[in-house]
Amino acid sequence: MSSQTPTKFDVVVVGAGPAGASAAYLLAKAGYKVLIVERGRGAGTKELFGGKIYAEPLRTVWPDLDKEAPIHRWVTRERISFVKGERVTTVEFKLGRKVAFTTYLTEMAKWMTNKAVESGAILVDEVRVDEIIVENGRVKGIRSGPDTIEADVVVDAEGVNRILLEKLGLAEKIKPDQVALGVKEVINIGKKAMNERLLLDEGEGLAWFMVGDVTAGIPGGGFMYTMKDTIALGLVLHIGKAYEAAKTGELKHTVPMLLEKLRTHPFFSKIWGDADVLEYGAHMTIEGGLRYMPKKLYMPGLVVVGDAAGLLLNTGYTIRGVDYAVYSGKLAAETIIEALESDGPTEENLRKYEERVRESFMFRELVKHRGIEKVMEDPMFFTKLPAMLNILLAKLYEQDYEEPTVLEALLDSVKESDVSLSKFMLKLFSVVSKL
Numbered sequence: 001m002s003s004q005t006p007t008k009f010d011v012v013v014v015g016a017g018p019a020g021a022s023a024a025y026l027l028a029k030a031g032y033k034v035l036i037v038e039r040g041r042g043a044g045t046k047e048l049f050g051g052k053i054y055a056e057p058l059r060t061v062w063p064d065l066d067k068e069a070p071i072h073r074w075v076t077r078e079r080i081s082f083v084k085g086e087r088v089t090t091v092e093f094k095l096g097r098k099v100a101f102t103t104y105l106t107e108m109a110k111w112m113t114n115k116a117v118e119s120g121a122i123l124v125d126e127v128r129v130d131e132i133i134v135e136n137g138r139v140k141g142i143r144s145g146p147d148t149i150e151a152d153v154v155v156d157a158e159g160v161n162r163i164l165l166e167k168l169g170l171a172e173k174i175k176p177d178q179v180a181l182g183v184k185e186v187i188n189i190g191k192k193a194m195n196e197r198l199l200l201d202e203g204e205g206l207a208w209f210m211v212g213d214v215t216a217g218i219p220g221g222g223f224m225y226t227m228k229d230t231i232a233l234g235l236v237l238h239i240g241k242a243y244e245a246a247k248t249g250e251l252k253h254t255v256p257m258l259l260e261k262l263r264t265h266p267f268f269s270k271i272w273g274d275a276d277v278l279e280y281g282a283h284m285t286i287e288g289g290l291r292y293m294p295k296k297l298y299m300p301g302l303v304v305v306g307d308a309a310g311l312l313l314n315t316g317y318t319i320r321g322v323d324y325a326v327y328s329g330k331l332a333a334e335t336i337i338e339a340l341e342s343d344g345p346t347e348e349n350l351r352k353y354e355e356r357v358r359e360s361f362m363f364r365e366l367v368k369h370r371g372i373e374k375v376m377e378d379p380m381f382f383t384k385l386p387a388m389l390n391i392l393l394a395k396l397y398e399q400d401y402e403e404p405t406v407l408e409a410l411l412d413s414v415k416e417s418d419v420s421l422s423k424f425m426l427k428l429f430s431v432v433s434k435l
């Protein structure tokens, strides 16, 4: 930290991701002295995500989002493909209204943090917070190396890898079955080729999920998002299961090899051809939000927001982390403002933040979809079902002479993909009730 940085703030925000930036913006706008501490070089540089953000929760913080934010395309088409070898079954939905947009999180986090800085917050980058200081059961500030900064409130927005919370004893050590590894490439396809090959009009975007062989038997899936003139292509893989499969020798590919296989898959690669890969990156993400939630989201002088608070919904067909992060930052800022305007950031006053989270759409959604991660880890859904669908369609469409009846094809495909119909029906019911 530079010698000019003041050593006392109303609020110190750890992390310039979506959660930290939204809290910092609202607090600075309300006139509080806010410091954002970010370990990356500038906001956004440590960020990596898939590509789609739900807009409405963000508009509650930045009403001019649509005009000002670095939005690449509005998602007008959602696609899911079930993959078995070279066979691919695809379902596509054309949306009737604009709900979510594509972007790079690097750009978005920078934009959000700039909004906070324009409102008076100070950003200190390339500084890692090593400790949240607690004295007599109350958070007093932060320490980075030899430097300490005092604050009335610390907002922990450190993201999924919540080392500081662990040190505080508010969160347990991350378990491999609670997290997934995301890897992503950015492919330089160019706007014209992308629009022509994916039948997109100017400004229209596609979000595409792939399940089946793409993860080589590891729970997870592939994703593709259209940016302005590039494509974000990636995989999300269950870390615990990948580790087990690597140990037993079942997983024969490294993660970069799996992504390479997806990029060169005969069906998908038609879209980008031999366009260059501009970037490659990896980041951890939460598998099941509720299981990842810390014991408490507050203590005197501290609130926990975003991924660090386990506020992420992953239903398998969509992932909502950024809008949850922003919305939790907003709830945190509102609670902190009320606390600072009354008798301070006491346990009782900051408890209201957790109450607000629990009353919000985020918590309701997480409760409703509780256990969905277990479903997504079930081979029935991420390998057998995609295989069955493709075998069924192959039986119906790949015959030279004799066509089976649909029932014959269905029964054969069930047998060949090792799916028990009764188990399938039971499991399908449990999935549909959680989706």
Ligand SMILES: Cc1cc2nc3c(=O)[nH]c(=O)nc-3n(C[C@H](O)[C@H](O)[C@H](O)COP(=O)(O)OP(=O)(O)OC[C@H]3O[C@@H](n4cnc5c(N)ncnc54)[C@H](O)[C@@H]3O)c2cc1C
Binding pocket: 014, 015, 016, 017, 018, 019, 020, 037, 038, 039, 040, 044, 046, 047, 048, 049, 050, 051, 052, 053, 054, 105, 127, 128, 129, 130, 157, 158, 159, 160, 164, 181, 182, 183, 184, 234, 235, 236, 283, 284, 285, 305, 306, 307, 308, 312, 319, 320, 321, 322, 323, 325
């Ligand atoms: C592969 C993948 C795909 C995803 N796809 C989507 C998607 O399509 N849509 C969606 O909405 N969500 C998606 N997510 C989830 C989304 O990225 C997160 O939910 C969101 O970024 C959480 O925001 P946050 O502010 O809580 O944490 P983060 O965005 O992780 O920000 C935390 C910040 O804190 C900083 N930091 C951490 N520790 C310290 C420290 N000790 N000192 C200083 N700074 C620190 C980090 O450098 C970082 O800048 C995806 C995630 C992954 C990994």
